[in-house]
Amino acid sequence: MRILTFDTTLRDGTQGENVSYSVDDKLSIAMKLDDLGIDYIEGGWPGSNPKDKEFFARAKGLKLHHARMTAFGSTRLARNPVEKDASVNALVEAETPAVAIFGKSWDLHVHRALGITEDENLKLISETVAYLKKFGREVIYDAEHWFDGFKANPSYALQTLEAAAKAGADALVLCDTNGGTLPHQLAEIVLEVRKRFDKIVGIHCHNDSDVAVANTLAAVECGATHVQGCMNGYGERCGNANLASVIANLELKLGHTTIGVEKLGQLTQVCRYLAELANLPLANNQPYVGKSAFAHKGGVHVSAILKDSSTYEHIDPKATGNRQRVLLSDLSGRGNIIYKLEERGLGEKLSPEARRELLERIKDLEYEGYDLEAAEGTFELLVREALRPSAHLFDVTNYEVATRSTPSGKSATTASVIIKMMDGETLSASALGDGPVNSLDLSLRQCLSHRYPEIAQVRLTDYKVRVLDSKPGTASKVRVLVEWSDFKRSWATVGVSENIIEASFKAMCDALRLELMRLHDSTEDLDAALKDYSWGV
Template sequence: MTLEIYDTTLRDGAQGVGINFSVSDKVRIAEHLDRIGVSVIEGGWPGANQTDTEFFAQLRGMTFAHARLAAFGATRRPGVLPQDDLQVRALLDSGAPVITLVGKSWDAQIRDVLRTSPEENLSMIAETVAWLVEAGREVCFDAEHFFDGYRSDPDYALRCLETALSVGAHRIALCDTNGGTLPDTIEAVTRRVTADFGAVAGIHCHDDTGCAVANTLAAVRAGAVQVQGCINGYGERTGNANLCTLIPALQLKMGHRLVDDAQLRHLSSVARDVAEIANLHPPINSPYVGAAAFTHKGGQHVDAMRKASYAYQHIDPATVGNHTRTVVSSQSGGANILDRARELGIDLSDDRALVRQVTARVKELEHRGFAFEDADGSFELLVERARGQERPFEVIDYIALVEQREGQDLVCEATIKVRIGDDVVHTAAEGNGPINAIDAAMRKALSPTFPQTATTQLHDYKVRVLDGHGGTAAAVRVLIESGDHERRWSTVGCSTNIIEASCVALADAFEYCIVQARRAVAEDAASA
């Protein structure tokens, strides 16, 4: 059976905490959604805010390769004709070929929220759907709080669906708006709807019990033909059903054909790109598309994976555009070190003694508080040092001063001595904080000899307290993400002194930059 993918990232997803899409953000996301074969893209609620109104104006007349655009709105207000309700007219004016019309199906909501009668609510549904259908639009009736309504008064909840279908609604979406229903109930109720009305139902689930994906799969088993959700599970409160989990689960596990293989391979990159547009970190633990989905850490797991890739992976990660990754930590064995080094382009298979040395060093440093899972730059340097690579520079000493005097601006200054070959370079710099001052002083010392360090940018700086019981005297771990115009890398430092931990991570960041530049020159010379 062919299923429709209905995406509501631009409307329901935009209601998630911390998400604020601009018009250009929404256009870019819509292009990504079309790229993975989404059937319907719900663009927002025209007339509800300026962003959504401008979005529909900008996309007027635009044709997607795969998707159709839907505008979201509500049934007419009690006692008002559809053509006299400005928000209903805004739906028509949006130009969207699909209109998703939300209406009440729970008697308690009709009484307490709409403050009207059940019969008037049925008239609101019928008249609004009919008016939009007569105007040539395809209408999906979004039965809000449907499962709560069915629990309260099943006959009335079903009458709401019947009313919408009788005047031309193309789809009826069964909404678990509060996210409080469990899969067995979702499946049973959806099966009843399918038996009564045929293959016309969609399913729209929120994740308040952590069951949105499971609920959606249950509804599909019961005959739902449309699945609604958001990229990365964004949405109101705890979010909506995660399409990045639903699409591969339905296609790879349940045999439904939703998208073609090439579109499915774009899923991981789209999940990351939408997260970047939303200015959020991609969810690391997200099934299928998360960075951790096919990442292996335990030594026993990694050893088994090297012998049989199916051992701890339920699918080939390339199917969804992801990849296998090995991380190193205190849980690591030699297999982790070999695999992670190989991923970084370093072959250690012929030097078991070195592998044991690196493994022991990783365990020692992690015991002290270092963490190499997300610090590939520091791990690669650790391996190269174990192989005897000479360090391009050495930090001899440094001083960081912070001065605050009454009536004066805060002053932060750092001095640093760095040994480069046989020379000692002594520099000073100011910054808006002690770490920024050390960063500036270190760049000033290194850039005349290593000019690539001058263009290295710091993209992220994170501090983690390792033991809160120590208070301000506790050890801290500093993770720094740096990069240039070609790549990014992460380095780590750890100390009971936050400045020392930062300085260690900064020094590794600059050293990694230098080592990579030298390697690139050597590779160019070898290929010339």
């Protein structure tokens, strides 16, 4: 069955905490959603704020190939005739092919929020719908608080839908606005609505009981053919139904058609794009599209997916544009190492004993607090050292850091580093930098650049510190994750210590040691095998 998709990320989604898009962001997202195959894009409320007003003015120039741009608003105010209601006329002026308006379904809201009679509320609904239909708009009526209203007064709640339907509403959308309805309750109520109305029935769920996606699917099973939600589950309080999960479930589990299987492969990329523009991390454990959705860590699981991925994966990750990942940690078994080596064409390059030693080293490091899931550079270094055990290019003999205050009130930090190269030569350097990490970086780089001028191309691009155990207070063990780039590729290395400077220096040494090994062991087969730096992330 064809199920219509209605995305409200740009309206309801922006009501979520920390979710904010500029007008340019919203226009870009609209094009992305259109390309994905979404049927309706709710762009905002043109009568409520300058940003949405500008968005709809500029959206008139968008060349959408599939989606119908939709403006959102409410029924007229009780004190205004519909033709003089500013909010309603803002919907007309937005010139979108579809409009979505919400009205009150719950008699509690009619009396307490609006302060009018039940009959007056019915007039608000019918007159607003009829007025918008005069302008040739497709009208989607959102029955706010529908399920709470039906539970409290089913007869009146149904009258509100009747008012919208008789006035010409094209779709009747049942809203679980407070997110408190459970799937079995929702299903019974949707079935009752389907018995009474031939119109398109839609569903709009919030996630306050953590069942918004389940509720949406239950509604479809009971006859709803229009689903609303936000990508990544954005939205007020606990969010709206995650439209990405709804789409994937409808297509892959229930056999319905939404955006189509051929478009489904774009789902992961679109969700990550929206998260990037919102400046929010996409939840790793988000179903179907999250980084961890098809990640395997336990040795038993990895051993099984090596034989048949369906043993621990409910779908092919490629169906939604995601990918399978195998993580390395203290939970790793031989299967994890075999998977990683064979995945990169290195299966025959390490003996069983070398594989076992590599696994034990990984487990020991994880026990100490190293996180190789995020530090793909450190893992690559471990593999290269296992493949080339004699290629230990340098050791740090000594390093010192000193910070002093200056008359200007600023601090000055000097670092000195002494290293011993593999051939026995000793090199030393000192540098003045902006803090201990920068000073050590400059000193170490000066030492190595005498022999390897290419090392000057490596740059530190990000630096993160995490306290691993808070009980000892300032003596806590910390983990430092450092990201690097040589302008062609990027990687991360990790260091752990009770001393934040030592942890940082360990990560720094590993990053530069790795780059030197790449230069030293620039063999075609090894470079090709290690070109994807996503082994542990």
